[in-house]
Amino acid sequence: MTEFTPLQSLLGGALIGLSAVLLMAVHGRIAGITGILGGLLPPGIVTDWPWRLAFLGGMLLAPFAYAAVSTVPPGFSSPGSWPALAAGGVIVGIGVTYGSGCTSGHGVCGLARFSPRSLAAVLTFMATAALTVFVARHVLGG
Numbered sequence: 299m300t301e302f303t304p305l306q307s308l309l310g311g312a313l314i315g316l317s318a319v320l321l322m323a324v325h326g327r328i329a330g331i332t333g334i335l336g337g338l339l340p341p342g343i344v345t346d347w348p349w350r351l352a353f354l355g356g357m358l359l360a361p362f363a364y365a366a367v368s369t370v371p372p373g374f375s376s377p378g379s380w381p382a383l384a385a386g387g388v389i390v391g392i393g394v395t396y397g398s399g400c401t402s403g404h405g406v407c408g409l410a411r412f413s414p415r416s417l418a419a420v421l422t423f424m425a426t427a428a429l430t431v432f433v434a435r436h437v438l439g440g
Contacts, residue, residue: 299345314402314406315406317329317353317356318406318407318410321349321353322407325338325349325351326347328403328407329353329402329403329406329407330399330400330402330403330404331354331357331400331402331403332354332399332400332402333399333400333403334350334354335350335354337350338351338354357414376410385415393423397419397422397423398415398419399416399419401420401423404416404419404420404423405417405420408416408420
């Protein structure tokens, strides 16, 4: 069961929104994580790698910064095996390629810009997520 943490959730959402607004204001770029990471691969092609690396580094270091100032350190657990997580990652990678963006790009930035394509993408991945959870928990009994 997931613990209800409204204050931490509100603060986290505000920080995500702030980072998206600042990235757009300073660099004119959308805070889509797949696009940011994809811009670093293959190395040597992009000239704007410093902000991309800083953005991704901040995402990786944020849980440790939170743990340093919080009495409840963040944790991670998954009922799935590592192979299942890897397969899920590949499926998500295929989805973001065909969907022209990821959940952060479409959900945070695209909806804020009233993009019809992002609305269609968000509705699609949210419906798929709900269906997946329903099937995993109620049909397969997971």
